[in-house]
Amino acid sequence: MEREYPHDLEAERALLGAMLIDKDACAEVINVALPQDFYYDKHKMIFEGMKYLHDSSVPVDVTTLTTYLMDKKILDKVGGVEYLMQLSESVPTTAHTQYYLNILNDKSLLRRLIQESTKIISQAYDEVGDMNDFISTVEKNFLDVTRDRNAGEFQNINDVIQEVTDRLVLLQKNGGNISGVKTGYRDIDRLTSGFQPGDLIILAARPSVGKTAFALNIAHNASFQSPDAVAVFSLEMPAAQLVNRLLCCSGGINNDSLKNGAILKENPTKYYAAAEKVTKCNLFIDDSAGIKVGEIAAKCRRLKQEHGLALVIIDYLQLISGPANSRESRQQEVSDISRQLKAMARELECPVIALSQLSRQVEQRKGKPMLSDLRESGAIEQDADIVAFIHREDYQNKEKEAETNGLTEIIIAKHRNGATADIPLVFERQFSRFSNYTTESAPQAGDGIRDVRA
Secondary structure, eight states: OOOOOOOOHHHHHHHHHHHHHOHHHHHHHHHHOOGGGOSSHHHHHHHHHHHHHHHTTOOOSHHHHHHHHHHTTOTGGGTHHHHHHHHHHSOSOSTTHHHHHHHHHHHHHHHHHHHHHHHHHHHHHSOOSOHHHHHHHHHHHHHHHHHGGGTTOOOOHHHHHHHHHHHHHHHHHTTTTOOSBOOSOHHHHHHHSSBOTTOEEEEEEOTTSSHHHHHHHHHHHHHBTOSSEEEEEESSSOHHHHHHHHHHHHHTOOHHHHHSSTHHHHOHHHHHHHHHHHHTBOEEEEOOTTOBHHHHHHHHHHHHHHHOEEEEEEEOGGGSBOOTTOOSOHHHHHHHHHHHHHHHHHHHTSOEEEEEEBOTHHHHHTSOOOGGGBSSOTHHHHHOSEEEEEEOTTTTOHHHHHHHTTEEEEEEEEETTSOOEEEEEEEEGGGTEEEEOOOTTSOOOBTTBOOOOO
16 A cells, blocks of 8 residues: 655645735745645645735735636636635634644655655666766755755844854864864964865965975875864875875975885885874875766765764866766866855865866966966856965976075965965975975065065
8 A cells, every 4th residue: 555645734724724814924934835845736726826926916815816716727626715715714823834834844855855765766776877976966866855944044143143152262262273174384274263164275276386285285284183084086196196295295205215115225214104194194085087076075975974074175176077968168067066066065064175277377477376367267266265376486497496495375365254365385395295484594575475474
């Protein structure tokens, strides 16, 4: 015997009756409910008629609704005038409208979950192509059913004040400095208070400037002995190469001695000490090429459930695959991807760092990067909470390399919730390591270099 979907006849009747006798109740229900939230077809038709009248600025009552239903030739289908009268006379008070709305919402949600589950079961019996795509779609569809359940609701000012107060208490406990994920770089953390949950951070540079190395440094610093995981998606470089860079950075090991294996002969103790330190990082690496945003989100959801999630790093944005059957331009695809990454950051409640390429205009202009240099899409700038550029004066200029001694600027060009700044760091190329700028004998502050030392 086939079971009925969840529904509540009395709640549906009470809501429709309240709408017929009280204009405020009518507006309240119309602003929240949808026709498909009603289980009975006749109630869907009655609600649709009320909504049409309300949107047309026509008073909603038995008389106007009867006229509408007669014009549509569906009055008999809903039970005639007699049923409309029963609805209006069955509600002694409209004070419980919100209570019945909650019941209607819950029953509708349960029906949608059952329908989605049934669809998943049916698809699972059929031929499934790419399993990762299938699982990602399943997770997304389930989240779509539930995510917007409370979307758009007002927040009581008292609750917001409490949230602000709790954050201030946390800041005070942390010495007033860091409330988000620490990057390990003093001046960046001071400027941003750490990367905040829900933020999309774009880290952009031309090739070979050091954006992957810098992102890995942040991953190492954030994940070292962290209770929550840091996820790194490397779409260009194998996981083993990333770990090599982490070992160089963590142990101060020269890249060349690690590449040719000389470190195990010259200084094995140094290597194993670095390896032990890296193993203490709560770090997870995925080096799948051509991955889609949906797959990234699905993997991060599972990682968060199993290990917690502090930070997500993606290297790099332009290598993320768009839909296989997309007919849109690559620029539009990248725009869609950046929006999805921002939505993912909010859903996962953690910062997401996406590395990005810059256009060749930077080299042609021979100046510092600007927001307009972001490659393939201006939407990246709009979606990002923070946009940071890596700039080195010695880039493609070997004569300046000795003069600058690795001096690098992290240009915070956009900061939605704070100030912008040019922050100097020191890049130790041989160790793939960025360090805080503290050397007293470093080049003097001048055009393009702002001294932000404490």
